[in-house]
């Protein structure tokens with residue numbers, strides 16, 4: 001995988017539960033992981049997102065590079081995505097902690113949007129992809145439901161989905177799964193030793 005660990009952060013965008021997001025040059029976005037506990041986290045996220053992107057290309061953030069570091073922060077690099085206003089409001093609501101009954105929050109949490117979010121998350125779950133469906137991790141991008149975080153994947157479910165729906169991607173996905181599974185195994189060994 002390409003590694004761009006020293007890409008310069010130019011503008012702070014957001015701090016979430018797991019990371020700090022910065023805009024870098026040429027439309028790149030850097031996500032710095034806040035925790036250094038898991039030395040495989042960035043690369044595992046990278047492959048989880050690449051696999052998810054292969055199965056649901058319009059619905060999930062694709063990363064371009066990742067690196068795990070014991071001394072610096074681990075980073076993931078993506079390209080800046082144009083999100084909808086309702087998503088931006090959820091970020092604001094998260095930051096400022098304002099009540100969920102303001103007009104913007106009502107829109108961001110409205111039943112149709114929530115239903116679309118849940119329906120898409122469920123379709124992805126059926127394909128072995130566990131996305132975080134908290135509203136701050138969900139946006140409408142180019143008219144489609146879009147998730148910023150793939151938390152976990154279930155390799156066997158992914159294999160079954162690909163066999164039935166995307167047989168032409170089987171080999172590519174198999175290679176990516178192998179990378180993901182190796183990092184997962186290394187992480188388990190690291191924490192169980």
Ligand SMILES: Nc1ncnc2c1ncn2[C@@H]1O[C@H](COP(=O)(O)OP(=O)(O)O)[C@@H](O)[C@H]1O
Nearest residue numbers: 014016017018019021029078079080081136148
């Ligand atoms: N490539 C990107 N383009 C535009 N916005 C982004 C991008 N990556 C992250 N963000 C914004 O930053 C927020 C937090 O990113 P996320 O990966 O969910 O971090 P955390 O795990 O800390 O929540 C996202 O919900 C989104 O609004």
Ligand SMILES: [Mg+2]
Nearest residue numbers: 016136137149
């Ligand atoms: Mg998030």
Ligand SMILES: [Zn+2]
Nearest residue numbers: 093102104105
């Ligand atoms: Zn609000």
